Amino acid sequence: MEKNLTDAYVKTVASPKRIEIFDTSKSGLALRVNPSGYKSFFYRYRFGGKIKRFTIGGYPSVSLAEARRRADELRVQVHAGEDPQGEKQRLKNKEAPKTIGELADLFEEEYIERELKESTQSSYKSRLNKIRKKFSKYSVDEVTRGDVKRFLKKIADKQPYNANRVQAIFSKMYSFAFEEEYTDNHPLKRLSKFGEEETRDTNYYPEDIRNLWQAMEEEREPTQSLIKLLLITGQRLGETSRMKWADIDTENALWIIPKKETKGDRVHVVPLSDKAIEVLERLHELTGEKDYVFNSPKKDGQPLSYFRQVMDRIEKRAELEDFRLHDLRHIVATNMQRLKIDFMHIGKVLNHKGMAKEYIVTSRYIDYDYLDEKRDALQKWSNELDRIISGKKANIFKIGG
Incomplete structure (x- = not known):
């Protein structure tokens, strides 16, 4: 061609x-x-x-x-x-990498750190470390299909979703090696998925939401405010945890997520509801002089990270099984639907391309970001969340005032 x-x-x-x-x-x-x-x-x-x-x-x-x-x-x-x-x-x-450990190092340097957005790199590196731990000293040319299948099956027994993600990264690493002519071996080529990912029930009732909120309030700051904001705004954990004070337009009550931070690789504007403002006002007293809104107490100048223990603590306090922080995003979407908010507007709030029906939106709407509709949707959810939790009214926006 x-x-x-x-x-x-x-x-x-x-x-x-x-x-x-x-x-x-x-x-x-x-x-x-x-x-x-x-x-x-x-x-x-x-x-x-x-x-x-x-x-x-x-x-x-x-x-x-x-x-x-x-x-x-x-x-x-x-x-x-x-x-x-x-x-x-x-x-x-x-100079070709002889072991999986050497290949993993090269793959991380040449592909993960150069080709992937910073917000995606951490999950790739975490799963790549699982591969390193098992195969670091194995020869790149001699890893067999059987070796890989036994490794993935062990992960899939307890974590089917994670097994599929590890398999995808392992396969991509071997494709990289094959493309760069480091080896002719590709033990993962056309290998079927090992993890059967069951559909989880993410239906949370008002009582569950109250219990979640109470469990959040036992967390220390700024972790407490981060998790609350996930439930208030419905945004992704990675994008929210890396929020900077410079990204907040206090005059117009907007959180402007930069293109480099979003999954969709585009600027995403989130109107701040009364309840979101309330959380940020309190947190400003703690981290307002820092770059990151959720500045890590352990690593100053860096955002909060590693939330596995946080999920476990909340799950235990709220007496919920298999709770995940991503479920908070589902709660927002489900309740907005219950509040009869237009499905497209929910997609715009969540920055979810499929829900927002962007594949059918004509070019004349490209510069229109549904700001008013997003603000209305988030405020309706804020009012409903406030009603579920306590019924109290939100405060006035005074960040840094």
């Missing part, structure tokens, strides 16, 4: 099968697109009577402009009688 590659095309192109697209404006340069979404540039040339391919690098770490510059350099090498792939292979044979 041939096409005049552009930045916009390279960014959006996708394919259900692996394809190669040759750039008509730069001879020999091509873009490889995998079903997983991974994209990379390579240079095709003839040397010694054979057609060879030299991988330039993955996109977007390597831009189209950089790939074209590199293609020009490679063309000069070939015309000078040098074989770029031969030299690369010689270096790879010398």
